[in-house]
Amino acid sequence: xxxxxxxxxxxxxxxxxxxxxxGPDLQRVRDHLAGCDRHARAAADLKRVTPALALSVADRDPxxxxxxxxxxxxxxxxxxxxxxxxxxxxxxxxGAAAIVFxxxxxxxxxxxxxxxxxxxxxxxxxxxxxxAPQAVARVVYxxxxxxxxxxxxxxxxxxxxxxxxxxxxxxxSPVDSGVAQAPSGTVVAQLGDLANYSQFAVTVxxxxxxxxxxxxxxxxxxxxx
Amino acid sequence: MDPTxxxxxxxxxxxxxxxxxxxxxxxxxxxxxxxxxxxxxxxxMVTDRTAAEDIVQDAFISVWRNASTYDPSRGSLxxxxxSIVHHRAIDQLRGSAGRRTEAPLDAMERLTPDAFAVESAxxxxxxxxxxxxxxxxxxxxxxxxxxxAGLTHVEIALRMGVPLGTVKGRMRMGLEKLRDHLxxxxxxx
Numbered sequence: 001x002x003x004x005x006x007x008x009x010x011x012x013x014x015x016x017x018x019x020x021x022x023g024p025d026l027q028r029v030r031d032h033l034a035g036c037d038r039h040a041r042a043a044a045d046l047k048r049v050t051p052a053l054a055l056s057v058a059d060r061d062p063x064x065x066x067x068x069x070x071x072x073x074x075x076x077x078x079x080x081x082x083x084x085x086x087x088x089x090x091x092x093x094x095g096a097a098a099i100v101f102x103x104x105x106x107x108x109x110x111x112x113x114x115x116x117x118x119x120x121x122x123x124x125x126x127x128x129x130x131x132a133p134q135a136v137a138r139v140v141y142x143x144x145x146x147x148x149x150x151x152x153x154x155x156x157x158x159x160x161x162x163x164x165x166x167x168x169x170x171x172x173s174p175v176d177s178g179v180a181q182a183p184s185g186t187v188v189a190q191l192g193d194l195a196n197y198s199q200f201a202v203t204v205x206x207x208x209x210x211x212x213x214x215x216x217x218x219x220x221x222x223x224x225x
Numbered sequence: 226m227d228p229t230x231x232x233x234x235x236x237x238x239x240x241x242x243x244x245x246x247x248x249x250x251x252x253x254x255x256x257x258x259x260x261x262x263x264x265x266x267x268x269x270m271v272t273d274r275t276a277a278e279d280i281v282q283d284a285f286i287s288v289w290r291n292a293s294t295y296d297p298s299r300g301s302l303x304x305x306x307x308s309i310v311h312h313r314a315i316d317q318l319r320g321s322a323g324r325r326t327e328a329p330l331d332a333m334e335r336l337t338p339d340a341f342a343v344e345s346a347x348x349x350x351x352x353x354x355x356x357x358x359x360x361x362x363x364x365x366x367x368x369x370x371x372x373x374a375g376l377t378h379v380e381i382a383l384r385m386g387v388p389l390g391t392v393k394g395r396m397r398m399g400l401e402k403l404r405d406h407l408x409x410x411x412x413x414x
Binding site for chain 2: 011012049051058061066
């Protein structure tokens with residue numbers, strides 16, 4: 001391979017620092033830098049600038065589940081990190097109502113008694129009935145962390161004064177677990193520990209109610225099996 | 226929310242030390258601090274949320290597993306994390322069959338005030354954006370095509386319809402101007 005001249009290396013250093021060299025060009029620059037302190041320092045100098053490009057990008061919100069997946073992977077170093085399954089629907093950024101919903105918190109209490117060791121991460125997907133045919137709820141339960149994340153997409157806009165109310169069932173008793181309006185059609189919320197709950201449901205209510213006053217648009221069992 | 230969870234601010238240098246001691250909570254703190262930034266970079270590059278999240282996940286796990294190799298003299302913890310995200314995203318772009326015809330020159334976020342509004346509180350990042358915005362358009366576009374779209378200098382020359390030597394010059398001059406701007410503003414990466 002023909003060595004590069006000093007001038008040729010000068011010309012290529014910017015591309016090298018940006019990672020924009022490939023094949024023989026890249027190898028020839030590397031070969032030169034291995035034996036040339038001046039160019040090695042110049043290359044390092046330019047390389048230190050490239051993170052500025054990364055910092056020019058605006059922050060974006062990943063799925064609220066991502067952090068849990070990463071931390072879970074750290075605790076199981078021998079295992080391949082669990083990845084989210086491909087979904088037929090996109091993760092939609094939570095609308096203002098969903099953010100308020102999150103900020104307000106809808107914790108439902110922690111375990112007061114030892115529980116059988118359930119699966120580390122359990123996911124349930126529920127589809128809306130005829131009243132909400134586009135609605136899909138995804139509940140991901142991190143049993144070790146005693147918390148869960150809820151995402152509902154495909155919700156219809158509500159009328160004045162109406163809210164979506166989320167219920168968790170302790171036996172046959174529904175427990176009010178929060179309300180949202182979901183103007184964007186999406187709700188994202190954190191739930192507390194699901195260990196004592198057997199069923200999940202969503203109703204449309206006029207304001208937050210202590211008990212459901214209408215039939216659920218989404219309902220399903222939170223079975224560990 | 227878990228009421229027992231307490232957030233304690235640590236400087237990046239101490240966070241790096243905690244990572245090197247193998248403390249999992251350091252990864253959590255790192256994610257809380259830079260997860261949105263890392264995801265923003267990955268999403269800008271691969272333009273697909275699922276792929277971007279996988280890249281971020283791989284990057285944080287890599288930080289955890291390779292913390293002992295981090296050398297503060299070569300850059301900040303943040304820059305190290307971002308370089309890992311960048312390399313993962315480049316690998317993905319260069320492994321994608323359609324990348325060369327779909328490189329997002331037109332779709333890439335432009336350096337507009339709106340795009341920057343989210344991070345208006347970060348003075349360093351504002352100065353970085355100012356420095357990029359001050360570059361001649363062709364230089365800035367060349368840097369972005371290389372860094373965000375993962376194009377080689379040859380591919381950029383073809384794409385922009387300019388001689389290869391012009392692309393090389395724009396890359397080097399663009400980086401040097403940006404470096405000078407950062408030095409003038411006292412910004413360390």
